[in-house]
Amino acid sequence: MTAVRGKFACVTGGVTGIGYEFSKTLLRNGVKGLFIADMNEKGAPEAINKLQQYGDAEIKFEKIDLMNMYQAECMLKKMVNEFEHIDILVNRASIVAEANYESMINVNYVSNKWLMSILADIGLLYTTMLALYRYMPKYKSGDEGIIVNISSIFGIQPGFSAPVYGATKHAVIGIGRSFGTDYYYNRYKVKILTMCPGSINNSLSEDPNIDLDIDLFKEEIKNYPSQEVAYCGKCLEKMLEKPENNAVWITEGREIYQYPIENTFVRQK
Numbered sequence: 001m002t003a004v005r006g007k008f009a010c011v012t013g014g015v016t017g018i019g020y021e022f023s024k025t026l027l028r029n030g031v032k033g034l035f036i037a038d039m040n041e042k043g044a045p046e047a048i049n050k051l052q053q054y055g056d057a058e059i060k061f062e063k064i065d066l067m068n069m070y071q072a073e074c075m076l077k078k079m080v081n082e083f084e085h086i087d088i089l090v091n092r093a094s095i096v097a098e099a100n101y102e103s104m105i106n107v108n109y110v111s112n113k114w115l116m117s118i119l120a121d122i123g124l125l126y127t128t129m130l131a132l133y134r135y136m137p138k139y140k141s142g143d144e145g146i147i148v149n150i151s152s153i154f155g156i157q158p159g160f161s162a163p164v165y166g167a168t169k170h171a172v173i174g175i176g177r178s179f180g181t182d183y184y185y186n187r188y189k190v191k192i193l194t195m196c197p198g199s200i201n202n203s204l205s206e207d208p209n210i211d212l213d214i215d216l217f218k219e220e221i222k223n224y225p226s227q228e229v230a231y232c233g234k235c236l237e238k239m240l241e242k243p244e245n246n247a248v249w250i251t252e253g254r255e256i257y258q259y260p261i262e263n264t265f266v267r268q269k
Contacts, residue, residue: 001029001237001240003146003240003242004029004030004031004240005029005030005031006141007032008032008034008035008079008083008084008085008088008141009031009033009035009086009088009090010034010036010037010079010086010088011023011034011036011090012038012090012091013037014034014036014047014090014092015036015038015040015043015047016043017229018092018150018200018232019038019090020047020051021230021232021233022092022232023036023047023051024051024054025233026088027054027055028054028055029237030055031055031088032057032058032083033058033059033060033083033085034051034057035060035082035086036059036060037061037063038064039064041063044061044063048061058083060078060082062075066123068126069126072127073126073130075127076127076134076135080135080139084139085140085141086131086135086139086145087141087142087145087146088147088240089127089128089131089136089147090148091127091128091149091150124175125175128147128192129179131145131190132145132147132179132184132190136188136190137188137189137190140189140190143189144191145189145191146190146191146193147191148239149175149176149192149194149195150172150195151169151170151172151196152165152169153196153197153199153250154166154169155169155170155172155173155194156173156196156248156259159220160216160220161219161220162217173194173248175192176194176246176248177248177261180192180194180245181246182245191245192246193244193245193246193248193249194247195232195235195239195248195249195250196249196251197235197251198226198227198250198253199224199225199226199227199252200227200229200232201229225252225253225254225255227252227253227254231251231254231256232251235250235251244258248261
């Protein structure tokens with residue numbers, strides 16, 4: 001895979017779950033260096049030990065909280081210091097928190113988990129902007145850089161059990177679609193792609209970042225096709241075979257496909 005082999009990649013939230021599958025996929029496809037940024041410092045040694053069987057790449061880990069621009073820039077600086085290059089950025093870090101919505105509106109409650117669900121995706125915006133504007137144009141090893149942002153199936157369709165989570169995931173698609181336009185590609189030679197995973201088997205009980213009405217959520221998704229987390233890795237692999245700027249991909253059940261989004265609306269006369 002020419003978009004991956006011999007390149008230098010960064011995965012946020014790459015120690016467990018979907019992020020771990022992304023790390024594994026990049027290693028199997030021949031990245032030369034992998035930088036993992038995650039708050040899960042305790043789980044990192046075991047994850048890295050397991051990941052080393054999937055490729056010969058040098059793997060570096062850094063505990064970083066991406067909920068502010070300073071930390072996001074520290075991550076990118078540290079990767080460049082380690083590898084001198086950054087070619088691929090996979091923005092996985094996320095949180096689900098649907099409690100105490102009134103406190104979220106009050107910006108004084110910065111520590112509230114509801115607000116953290118928005119801050120997590122602001123962190124994604126920070127890393128996208130910094131990589132696009134400052135780092136990839138200067139430090140990519142080839143002609144193009146690639147940013148893959150992770151949204152959700154709830155970024156495309158409404159979800160009554162997690163409305164604010166859905167709103168933030170709609171925003172992730174908006175970030176990718178806006179920065180993925182020809183204007184930015186022609187200036188910076190960086191492609192922006194977005195992935196929307198569907199329901200993941202067993203993800204609810206294992207993810208410490210989930211804070212919502214689990215029973216309500218299960219009721220909503222019981223008729224949705226579910227999938228093993230490995231399909232997210234397969235989706236990333238398919239996206240990077242021939243990366244198309246501004247593309248939005250879905251992985252749901254056993255299906256992986258590009259989601260058709262019209263560039264213009266039909267104007268009613």
